[in-house]
Amino acid sequence: MKVYIANPLYDAVFKRIMKEERITKTFLSAILQREVVSIKICQDGFRNIKSNSISIFKMGFVASIKNNENSNELTNIRLYKTWVDTDVLEPRQHLAWQRYIEEKNSDGIGDESLPTISVFLLAHRIGDFETPVACPAPGNIIVQLPIISKTQNSSQKKVLSIFDQARTCREDKHLLKVDYTPYDGDTDMEYMIKMLLSMASDPDMQYQMNIEDEFISLLEKKDTEILRLDHLIEQSKLKEE
Numbered sequence: 465m466k467v468y469i470a471n472p473l474y475d476a477v478f479k480r481i482m483k484e485e486r487i488t489k490t491f492l493s494a495i496l497q498r499e500v501v502s503i504k505i506c507q508d509g510f511r512n513i514k515s516n517s518i519s520i521f522k523m524g525f526v527a528s529i530k531n532n533e534n535s536n537e538l539t540n541i542r543l544y545k546t547w548v549d550t551d552v553l554e555p556r557q558h559l560a561w562q563r564y565i566e567e568k569n570s571d572g573i574g575d576e577s578l579p580t581i582s583v584f585l586l587a588h589r590i591g592d593f594e595t596p597v598a599c600p601a602p603g604n605i606i607v608q609l610p611i612i613s614k615t616q617n618s619s620q621k622k623v624l625s626i627f628d629q630a631r632t633c634r635e636d637k638h639l640l641k642v643d644y645t646p647y648d649g650d651t652d653m654e655y656m657i658k659m660l661l662s663m664a665s666d667p668d669m670q671y672q673m674n675i676e677d678e679f680i681s682l683l684e685k686k687d688t689e690i691l692r693l694d695h696l697i698e699q700s701k702l703k704e705e
Contacts, residue, residue, distance in 0.1 A: 465644045469660035471637065472627055473547055473587055473609075475521045476672035477663055479508075481656065482523055482543070490652040492527065492541060494623040495583055495597070495605060499530040503541070519680065521545045526578065540580040547587050547680065581605065587629065596624075622646065622653060626660065638673045639664055 470477045481487045489500045507524030525541040584606045596615040598606045612624045631640040647653040663669045 466641055467644050467657070467661060468633065468639045468641055468664050469626065469657060470663035470666075470669060471629075471632065471640050471673070472660060473545070473629065474638070474673045474676055475519075475545075475547070476669060476676065477660070478521065478545055479523070480663065480669070481659055483508075484659065486652065487656050487659070488525065490656065491623055492525075492543075492583070494619045495607065496529065496581065497617070497619075501528040501530060501536055503527040506540075519547045521547070538578050540578045542580060542582040543585070544582065545585040545587075547676075579603070583607070585609065585627070596620075622650070626656065637677075638670060 472478050472481060482491070483505065485503055488503050492503070493500045503525050504527075505523065506526050507522065521544070523543045525543065527539050527541050528536045529539050531537045580603055582604050584604070586606060586608050587610075589608050589610050590606070594611075596608050596612045597617070597620055598608070600606060607624065609624065609627050609629065612621070612628060613630075615621045615624070625646075626640070626642065628640070631642055633639040633641055642657070644657065647657055
């Protein structure tokens with residue numbers, strides 16, 4: 465059975481579902497491959513424009529996570545989500561993103577005395593990482609949504625499938641068309657899908673997604689102008705030589 469759900473890459477939708485403890489635990493348990501026993505928000509989501517047309521949405525949590533000794537360990541979770549209307553970043557944007565990763569530990573999210581795990585949910589590919597879910601450095605997990613269908617991990621694939629932009633409706637990018645069958649019987653995923661189904665027809669949520677569309681459009685225009693100016697400067701230098 466095909467159903468239409470709100471696109472969770474939109475900040476408004478993502479923030480709404482991640483404020484539901486049950487959904488956040490399901491999502492992070494799959495990403496971390498460790499059971500998240502309990503979780504609380506320590507930073508409500510907000511958008512940050514770090515460079516060029518990269519819109520970064522951030523949320524912070526303190527989670528109790530099962531460790532290898534089967535005891536619970538308090539951990540900061542820093543969750544970063546990007547939105548760019550492209551599958552692959554341009555080289556200049558890629559460098560900006562690398563700088564952002566290097567700077568992230570100074571952003572003050574959570575209790576600095578606790579161990580920290582940073583999860584980057586990317587709407588684009590970056591660098592040389594060919595695996596959908598990669599750990600390029602200790603404490604960093606990068607999820608590349610454009611290639612998420614390649615993951616061999618069933619729990620990660622199931623949870624992340626609801627972010628798959630290949631399922632975006634042609635008529636309305638606010639919606640994803642998904643097959644409900646793979647989630648049938650999984651009560652946690654059914655809960656998530658039903659919430660996204662409800663948001664798909666929520667007028668207020670549609671309004672917020674329209675605002676985000678306008679915002680992203682302005683970012684893209686700004687980036688296009690920067691590229692044009694860079695080209696003019698480069699051409700001017702060549703003439704001087």
